[in-house]
Amino acid sequence: MLSLALIIILSYLLGAVPFSLVVARIKGINLREHGSGNAGATNALRVMGKGPGLAVFALDFAKGLVAVVLISQVRVGGETLVGILGSRPDLADAWAATIAGASAMLGHVVTLWGRVFFESWKGGKGVATGAGMLAGLAPIPIALAAALFVVVVWATRYVSLGSILGAISLPITLLALHFGLDVRNPPPVWIFAIVVPAFIVWTHRANVKRLLNGTESRFGSKA
Template sequence: MNLLPLLTLVAGYLLGSLPSGYLAGRWLAGLDIRQQGSGSTGATNVLRVLGKGPALVVFAVDVGKGAVAVLLAKAVLEPLGVPLDPSAQVPLDSWVVAAGLASLAGHIWPVWLGWKGGKAVATGLGMLLGLAWPVGLACFGIFLTVLTFSRIVSLSSVVAALSLPLLMLGWFSGQGLGVRWPYLALALLTTVLVVWRHRSNIQRLLAGTEPRLGQKKAG
């Protein structure tokens, strides 16, 4: 029974590592998506290479990976009496957050693809929806708002990621729950991961060469 919390982390990683974008490329077009467009296995590159339908499916699967990893950890650990009390050595919050982070790690560094995966935006959204759905929806709303005006996916992703710590802090404070440190740490680490994975995109944004939706150039 003591191994179950660790197994939820392994399950989170394996869920996150499901290479949906890569499989879409192989199954639908017989190509390696990593050698097309931006080289990413995420939904944005699938959109550029394969079109809207496959991209929507890949996006939904990637969101599901993050959400299921978190919900699975909750479903497994809560009945076992893993403590919610923050003063416990490892409270339930921390295990659930860790399972979400494991899914992000699996998406970014999938064992099946030589540790090279996507940028974790969709999987991060799913993780947030599983952990604190109002925060996830708010973050997605910011993403869509920026995307509507800019039509640049990378800019929208980075802005949404930068807003995440404030959204997480504001949500729990507004509920009278104070600072939930595992969740705040998750928000900060997620922000760092997303920004780091978009570092080449940020360079192109600063240079004014980042492609917008509908353009065929790599991004």
């Protein structure tokens, strides 16, 4: 139980590092006062340009991936998670990785470090960190989702629309791989391939309203 608690805490604290705000402060910018005011990679890209914006995306993506691949392996005194998270080592490991990624994603959205150093709990919308999490759990679906994201943004210049459609594609791709190629994934991957896209759609609910009424900002528009 101690190992699981440590995995959750470490993953959350890593996910809570608000890289967009850190990079912006280094450049002498208060990101919350520019663009959409959101502490995510999209607003960082809009306000600070491609270099800093892509760096923020890569760092946020890495938070989810590191939590899944590395932090989920943390054990205290050789403690096993079998019995706590499953009856088999592979299932317990899959749950540990998924819980670690979800904790990092929660930290990204509700950030302790943001509250301590930037006076607000509000972080980003979870797209980059969620993508990093799912890249560690289901690399093929996330690669296809990324391709769809690029196509949608290229065609429409709506980053929010690309994020939403890319997220929604994840469970659809898992189903296609399962029934078409007999690619099997453990239950935690299925659960979070549904929960994470739903969460991303929820964090983009204001964007959805703006998309529907035609007021959403397009990529490349003036911050």
